[in-house]
Amino acid sequence: MQKEITIYDIARELNLSTATISRALNNDAAVTERTKRRIVEKAEQLGYRYNSFASNLRQQKTHxxxxxxxxxxxxxxxxxxxxxxxxxxxxxxxxxxxxxxxxxxxxxxxxxxxxxxxxxxxxxxxxxxxxxxxxxxxxxxxxxxxxxxxxxxxxxxxxxxxxNNFKAGYSATQHLIEQGCKRIVHITSNLKRNVYEQRYQGYRAALKDNRIRFNENYLFLNDLNDDSISAVARQIAEMQPLPDGVFAGNDQTAAVCIQVFKEKGIRIPEDIAIVGFNNDAISKIVEPQLTTINYPxxxxxxxxxxxxxxxxxxxxxxxxxxxxxxNSQLVIRKSSLKSEVLKLSKL
Structure with missing residues (x-):
């Protein structure tokens, strides 16, 4: 195994002091440009690796x-x-x-x-x-x-x-209510964490302001991975009466719900309107495209x-x-537009 080259090796090769080598490698003005060039060229020739970590420690910084x-x-x-x-x-x-x-x-x-x-x-x-x-x-x-x-x-x-997670949760839920939804499911994660707890509070507040009674059976708490969301989506699809809106904790959760619902013959948004969260790339790929909260x-x-x-x-x-x-804002797409579907059906 080849030995690590040090400033001592460079000093020996050039017959200079280690202090001069160190100053030159640190671009110290006390060393002439000609000498610096000699030292840098020799360092490169020998394969010297500058120990920036050790240097930074001496300066009390690691960058x-x-x-x-x-x-x-x-x-x-x-x-x-x-x-x-x-x-x-x-x-x-x-x-x-x-x-x-x-x-x-x-x-x-x-x-x-x-x-x-x-x-x-x-x-x-x-x-x-x-x-x-x-x-x-x-x-x-x-x-x-x-x-x-x-x-x-x-x-x-x-x-x-x-x-403002409270505001975002309120906005998502209010939009579903404005589309005619009254049985709105909220799929989220651990309510001890600020983002999920505040979005949940926004969801509750929007229901209250619209005189819709909160139903504990419409709150689903899990770790938001694909397998658990698939299980939740299947459970929602079997509920009677069928929920007419879903406010999902993230776009991946919403996308999994759309997939499972479609497999069960449930129409989006005619039967269930869906809103996600984050405005991830998947929100524009799923069909119908997903209404979501743009989260920068x-x-x-x-x-x-x-x-x-x-x-x-x-x-x-x-x-x-x-x-x-x-700032965050609601981005409205087809997955939640029940009112637009109703208008078209009457034409």
Missing amino acids: TIGVIVPQLNSNFISSVLSGIEKVTALSKYDLIIGHSSEHFEKEVANASNFYHKRVDGILAALAVDTQNLDHYEPFFERNIPVVFFDRVEEDSKGTKIII GSDMGVVAATHLLKQLSGAEDISHTNSIVL
Whole structure:
């Protein structure tokens, strides 16, 4: 196995001090341009690899940012990561990505791992069952910036980047009611997590404001994976009377419901109108195309990373606790337009 080339090897080859080699490789003005060129050429010739990690540690910086996400097989998370990378790459920061697989214990392990890797800052979306934020305390105590996005504890320390989930849930449900729906199913996940709990509260509020009684049998809680959603969709298809509207926790859930309902001979939207959430690519592929909440994942990533970098540069106070609310909006497509179908049927 070939030995790693060090600055000592370069110094020996050029008959220069290791201090001069180090200064030249760090582009120190104290070393002449001619000498720098000699040293850089020799370093490349010998196959020297500059240890930026060790250098950064001496400067108390690693130029890395840890990103903790609840899952990787998500169009929304991919979009967020794209937005984060767009910002951090411009500032020469590397990303280390850890995913909790929706488990609190794994999120804790990710945070500990990033702490020991000396990341300069953290961007985090919480797992569905995260119980507390004690694992982020070591970062807070040492003034290492932490910015939470999407899945957050809104009364916690640090900056939070969110949407108004209550408003989005209300808007989705209100739209279904305006299409004539009265038996509206809501498929969601753990209500301990802010995004799902607030969308649920929006759903409840829209029903109440329209004098529609909440029916516990119309609330389905699960982990929103395809197999469990298929089971839920089949269960909904057998309900009597048949629900006439579905507000789904994400677009994938809505798409699975559309597939199962169509297999059962249930027409969309004539029999059941459906609204999803996120405006993922699948919302435009399914037939009929899916009404959904446009949730700007890339924008969320850009805003989260921008605020983290501001805190790292000292342009923004790390200890300041605030929530930044991004816009979201209902995108209406054919999957929910019962009223349009009724109009056409009367022509």
